[in-house]
Amino acid sequence: MIAGGVSLLALTLLATMNVALRIFQVPVSGTYEVVSFLGAIVTAGALGYTQKRKDHIVVDILSEKFPAPVKRVLDRVSYALILVFFSIVSWQTFVYGKRLQLTGELSETLKIAYYPFVFLVSLGFAVLALTIFLDLIETVWTREEKK
């Protein structure tokens, strides 16, 4: 979250600087790449937080009419589903980053190794999966309490 915020600021400053420098005819190469990488951190950093705030748009025209117990079961199923899915996403992004690291892939203009950024995105998804896991536990927990 904080990493996301800092990246967002850095992004703003960097792109602004680039424009300012271009007006004075001093080209800076590679900002294009850095901006993209920072952009990735901005979003990945907020993944867990957004899930926690339940900001993603849910369609509940049909499900709001279900009785509460059915709803709870369905909620658990859906949490389990997306938990598995985002664990896979996190893992696969990590695999992709690992591959970039092993093959020594460098970015086009700046020639820097950019796999750490891929790892950070993977970490973002891991945090998301963890948040979903906590939500899942919570739905199970509330049921136990009601008994």
Add this chain to the structure above:
Amino acid sequence: MSGPIVGVYGIVVMFFILFVLRVPAAFTMALVGFVGIAQVISFEAAFSIVGTEMWNIFSSYGLTVIPLFILVGEIVHYAGYNISLYDATYKWFGHFRGGLAMTTIMASAAFSAISGSNTATAATMSAVAIPAMKEYKYHPMLNAGSVAAGATLGVLIPPSIVLVVYGLYTGQSIGKLFFGNIIPSVILTVAILGTVVWICRMHPDWGPAGPRFGWKERMKALPEAIDILVLFGIIMYALFTGVVTATEAAAVSCFLGYAICLARRKLTWKKFIDSMTDTLRISCMVFMIVAGAVIFARFLTLTRLPFATAEWIQALALPKWMVLWVILLCYIIGGCIMDALAFLLVSLPIFYPLVIQLGYDPIWFGQVITIVTTMGSIMPPIGICCYVVSGISGIPLGTVFRGSFYYMPSYIVSIIILMISPYWTVLVLSDLVK
């Protein structure tokens, strides 16, 4: 099992998960797309596509424009510009019958010129305009309806997130899309204003006139509105000349936005942090929708469903305009049941090639579907703007929906005007952009 039919199953499964399991739309698309790819090719392929695709989307240079444009809107929102904009328009137009409703719509339009999302506009305007209209005994239907309808302008008037995503997806220039958007925005704004006038004529007691202000007070209210105008002007000019990319234009406007707010002492540390966290949340949400839609679209393309649909529609040998209306009808229905942006992205691989083949201009089509999808945001059952308005103001959801229903014809009329003359409504300005 393979071929287009898998795509159809995929869509059915997606709607099932969406409606019954209450999984967010973004996640559903990604999930179904992932399983679908595994079905069509193999699990290994699906794994590697998901990994690389997520990284590609997250690190896409073009998409970095989204958090930045959202940030500009948030800065302006937290700095309290919405209130000054409202105040300024009210002093100019408040004394007409239904003047507050008109004020709301014009202030929404002005605010939209700096904000790219309709929910942000709906939230801001609900907080400012609804109490004001309540005070002057406006009918709740006119009150809430005008806020919701005004908020839809947030998506339409540049900078518009929908147009950005459309542009990136179809490879069209964002500058051109924004410029082509100016006249359609004006048309829709005027149409919505016309609706207010019409409602007030039908029900004179719904919107009593406010007091008249002297010229001195009117002038005094202007300077802060001019800030916004300048900011908007800078973004548009930068995109027009083509010296900067859309991302850079957005970054510069964020920077200037902060600078103006600091200069006017409108920014506190807390507001700064709030604007940041809100931006991160909203952009994360948008990014996940884009990512989900891209993965889902990959799956649809693999099943060849888009091509099959396009061929099927062509085989019907309908006149061009009729095909277009069928497509628009799909968007209206889609906009009713799903988040507009998500539906747009899922359907573009199916409809975009078809529309281009029919010989329609891509920039023009972008404007038309933006109007259509934004209309979905005030339509039941999941018109997101109405939910926001009702949530913030406490006016019952049903009243908000009924109130916004009055504005439906203005969207249809705007689309018809756009269809009558694509050149004079869109291309005349967008062609000027290099």
